[in-house]
Amino acid sequence: MEYKVLDVAFSGLMHDIGKFYQRTKMVSDLTEREKLVTPMAKAGYYTHLHSGYTSRFFHEYLGMDNELEMITSSHHIDDQRPLAKILRKADQIASSIDRKDEEKDYEENNKKGTFQQVRLSSVVHEVDFGKQKALATYPLRPFHKMGYPTVDFEMTDKNESVGEYLGLFQAFINDLKSEDYFTSEVDKYCFDRLYALMYEYTTLVPASTYEGSKTYVSLFDHSKLTSAIASCLYLNDTEDENFIMFEFDVSGIQKFIFKVTEGKDTKRDVAKSLRGRSFLVSAITNIITYSYLYEFGLTQSNIIFNTGGGALLLLPKCKNFEEKLNKVTQKVQEILLDKFSVDINYVYAWVECDRKELETFKISKATKLKSKLDEEKNRKFNKVLNSDFFFNKPKSNYVCKMCGTNFVEKENDTCDICKTIIEISDFCIKHDDFFLVYDFNRRLDDQVSDCIKIDMGYMDFYLISKEDYPLIINKYDYIESLNQSHLGNTRLIANLVPKKNDRIIPFENMVINLVDTSYGDPKLGILKMDVDNLGAIFAFGMEKQRSLSKFLTLSRMMENFFGHELMNICVEVSKKMNSNISQFSNNESMFYINYAGGDDLVIMGPASGILELSKVINERFSEYTLNKNITISGGITIQSPSAPIRFGIKEAEEYLNQSKALDGKNGITLIHTSCKMNEYEQVLQQVNVFRKYITNQDISRTNFYNMMKVLDVENMEKYYRNIPILLYSLKRNVKNKDVRQDLISKISMANMNCDQLKKLVLEMKLAIMQTRG
Template sequence: MGSHTETPTKVWLAALAGLLHDIGKFALRAGERGTREWDDLGRKDYGYYHALLTADFVEQYVPDPWRVAVKHLAGNHHRPQSRDERIIALADHLSAGERADPTEDTRAAHPGQLLSVFCGIQADKKQAPEPRYVPLQPLRLAQEALFPGSELPRDQIWKRYEDMWGDFTGEAGRLRQAHAQEGDLPTYVETMLLLMQRYTWCLPSAYYHTRPDISLYDHSRMTAALAAVLMDSALDDERLERLDQTAQEAEEELALLVGGDISGVQNFIYTITARGATSALRGRSFYLQLLTEAVARYLLRRLDLPPTNLIYAGGGNFTLIARPGDRARLRDIRRDVSRILLAHHRGDLYLAIAALPLQGRDFYWGRIRHKWEALGDQLQRAKQRRFAELDSDLEALFRAQGHGGNEEQQCQVCGREHRETKPDPKSITEENPEGVRKCPACLSYEGLGEKLRRAQYLLLEQVGPPAPAGPEMVGAQGLAPPPGGWEEVLRALGLSARLAGDRHDIPAGNEARRTILALSDAALADLSPQPRTAVGRRLLVNVTPILREDEIKKLKEKKMQDLPDAGSTKPFHVLEAQAQGIPRLGVLRMDVDNLGQLFAEGLGEHATLSRLATLSFAVSLYFEGWVEHLAARRNDQDRAAGLGERLYSIYAGGDDLFFVGSWDAVAELAREVRADLSRYAAGHPGIHASAGIALVGGKYPLYQAAEDARRAEEAAKGLQWWDNGERRSKDAIAFLGQALPWKQFGLEDCAEKGLHNAHALMHLLVDMIEAKGEAWDKTPPRALLRRLIGLHREYLERAEARRREGKDHNRAGQPQTLWGRWMWLGFYSLSRMYDQSKLNSIRELRDQLKAEEFRSMAWVGLAARWAELRLRQREQR
């Protein structure tokens, strides 16, 4: 094992070489010719044309201090001559896990477009209906850049490569210039990693003999991760040569798969009162994202590993690649992180860490997926033994943390006692002259949430060396110091974070390493690399409804109290009031069905480290990127329609989301997220998500609303249903007390009206009742809705009775058509309504129900309840 300094240069150079080893493929497809003739001598030196082009790129764009070393390491990975070059070659093979070298290395032989990774997945015993290809565009939140489609003609493909190569090399040149005088290798590597993400996320890495569904970005970063850990190993030339030939069956431990999972997240976010909840809720959620990042970076710094080794971080969990010999240090790191979290969060949050060794053979024939699954199982077991690593320190957790019964020191938001608890001046109003008492931590979360709503940049700055946390943080006298704000926690982990609404709000850099991340595509254009400042894009769902002056005026006219100033985040009771129909808040929880199974089984024997990284990135790109676009677009549409911004993102990342907003807007967002997920996942019928929506009042306890939405989501995930003779499960939504498959709930545009699903029928009923005329005078419109709800209730009762009797399926196991009195009763009731009103819409509804033998009765009740709530008069406002 090599010596561990703050920046072990050989490890970082290996990571950089691994990151750039295949950049020549990009150049080749862009039509680059190289600086030397591709002849027999070139073939002898480099093996393949793209390797020569890689060496050319390094020569032109990597700064002087590292150029020669990286040129040999990256350029010679097909013709390695030294121990270090063989490390890159082995890392390349392990990362790919399946690739045979091609017999031809020309532009025509290379795959042109990246096949969507979802096309190679088997889920629900189904596959994608046809090949779909990722657009050849730099990463940005636009439909034409993210959603797969048909393959382009070859001439268009090469033109896209040429354009992107020009932009990429232009930025690589500016990065080189930034490090020309006083280069900093870690900063350069991180910026290049972010640059590679932007331009190579959509390029296929796969070579001639494999399906091109692994991105060049993901293959390159996994090669970099493995090169970093192998470079610091005891592998010599002889063992490396042997491994290069026998790695597919080698039992030698070559790397360590490390996972981290923060538990207690749900209670931490949602168990707060409604006082100041809007900003505090978003602040707490974003803090957990920062905490995940801080912990992951803390591990990497303590292990002397570059950011390339972080496979994924978000949603309270992370995965990274370390050395086999890092297991002992991981135990110390886990203890130190536990001390920090215990001191600041009093046991509310805990970081579980698990690690599994990866043998050479684990990288081939899909074996890596079993390790991925086993790591998840280990993390679950670790979460059941919270803080066990603290041993004697653990007793501090059970000591009294306050004086008990000291009301003046009790925070009215989180309920904890703190000696610095005091009334928040911003909460003092005529209606509440004493204000709301808040502890420093809650005030800090609210402040973070307020800053986040207008943030365009996230600045992360390295703070001092990553020193171990000593036992004094959890001492004999109990937990000390008292919990502070979120900034103190991150600093204890060696990270400082701040948000900026404008590029000019970011302070000038000093000697500390830092990273500036643009939170929007537009903001990225204003960033440029600096010697000790890495720059790039960070995907973050940051949708916050802002209260405008004209809205305040209207709400005051309706006698609404407790309104914040214009420009503030809308409180929940305002979102409730701005709902269409009944004033209610909607709470949405949603996540991908069977995601763990997708990773563990979906790729089968084709599972490789690079392909799993590609799948992980693809899923997070949708939930951390595209979901923001959908929510922001709906807020824009509602604002333009005079309804105001009505959606608030609490969390979206990994594979799940949590939104709060006006109930009708939340329901529409859920439909859009599910509909676009299918298109994004190449139309794969087995890749889907389930959702639960709870309707609550604006003063309803937040933790209970979150729990209600969770139970609704569980009801959706527990649904069993039939689709064209096939028994299906999940892929559903629970709304207004009923779980329905999305297919029956409706995913079409709002313009669609009819009986074919609940959403279309809801719009049909609303249009029928809102139609002008005197005809409704003889038939109260609500009578129609109540009748449909009653018929549906009878239908459900009969269906449940048949299920208990075992008569709901025939001998072949197929569902039996359900007949009952609601059919003739419904026809009779609607006929009477038509006779009384002479409304053609009622007659048409009756005739359509009869024509399709009342099959839509499964969702008629939900549609009628939905319509009733949309039409509900607002006397209670």
């Protein structure tokens, strides 16, 4: 048979589905026909029994009984047909770490073994820089119910374990049967539907379970990587097992997102614009990703990771691959320049890997790729430099009132890009989950009604509602499901903003209405956080036993925290801060998630809520990783809700950098003061104590403010000089002996140093802010 890349990718994706099926059985019940696709050991018994269950799955649920099914199922048999050789090589490369595990998959082990009882261990445990960590395990469940790993996992008996697998597998089959679009051939819908269902139901299923209780790679990630490698081997011009690791990095993200002119004519749409711009940047990253995959004819399996600002792809080492890269780059960069001027662009780099280097993603290759990417950042506009690059004749005398850059035909008008950005924001508010469609062949014109369309010159990008989903089957090139696992790639985006009657609540109303009035001054808080040393974690954190599969799984775990768990945390803190939040916010959130990507976030909300939220995010992240080698840092800006957001973001970024300058990082900085996260909780506790003293009138707010001013000094010499003045003031103005003694102990603590004094002043400033009318 002649096969397409799609057939090869599908074969790689589904080759081990039999492992999932097999674990629903107490003992093997393969038929003689199904045993034909499993190898026979020299001792006379069948091995790799999961192959037979792969065959059964194809027959029972996909209606496929052809050569493609036979080759996919028999991938452990020495078959010399071209596709069979490709699939066997791909499987061996993808599972190089646990290859010996499958040798134990034979009938005797199937009867007495515990392979159904082992659960997926958190791959985060593999990150090791010498600090404390705990081995954690995920229960067997769908991905959208992933939650947090547990350290007290107890292996259930075999009957119960098989029952858990059977329940999950049946949910998978029920979902598979819910739509009748399948044919006996592999088409785009067939691939994308199975890809999404595999993501949902096998991300928490371990790929291998015979070698013991520690298994870190999910069945989905092993299958996805096998699919990617098989596609590359198929497209390579020779049988050489060489590959291209291709990475790109988008620049100008912060500048573009916060390129909003804030004035009386735009005030109403500032929040919408920020949200739409953040989403558009993420979409541009995806458009670049799929542009390269489309040129090579590859599927989404070849995306190793994709964050809001870049991606790593696995490409084939074919003769004309550089020509293809240049062709795509020229096309994409020209359209980005036309639409976004120099605000948004990207650079890329690539390295060639042989089989061994790919299996472990060798450190030297990873660092070389990063080094080349950094070099390219100095030449990012090289491919689009021409006579018009440095000077463009103005198209009119007016510029857009929203971005202040693009030309418009009349005064106080909005440019097409900013109009689209507002439309995107409105669409995201209206729909909690929807589809992103990438149409390189322009097949969807006038096919759908409830959508947003962006013409990228060489392709069309759509946001499409669930209602129009049946109209697009097999009429697209790539598709992504937003916050659901239905079709194609599943993308998790923290789609959460305070809403009332399907409208984003403005920042001024947010700080007044969404938080309890007892928290004082209605200021806006801006929080920026990201994971410490993430580059080092991926490059060196799993040095002892590296594999590309583990990188896939680790990237997915990070995406789940920032794209999904973060929303739960925001709602939890909102309810804690305001028990009546549901009366003012339809989604029970007081927080505006501007963006949350693979490892970072920007969130706005009432200042008192942001103070608490940053603490809880750190706590939940620690519970999620259970590994002190992986930490998070943050910066907080507190400002008037009417002040320009872009300036507040810039300050939060500067504060974040100060936190990362702390020894060991894992810090938080606000109001020019940095502290470690483990000290920050004590800071907030002390703020509440001071608030109580003021609200109970144990000390007047004026006296407390004056005490703070006296303590807010540049050096310790001035502090020591002011202590007698403070003690006298406390003696005279604080009648409650317990309160007075507590304040005396705080301001005259033995061995007080400069950092401790700064923290004390910070606590007092926050208490003052939270008691101001």
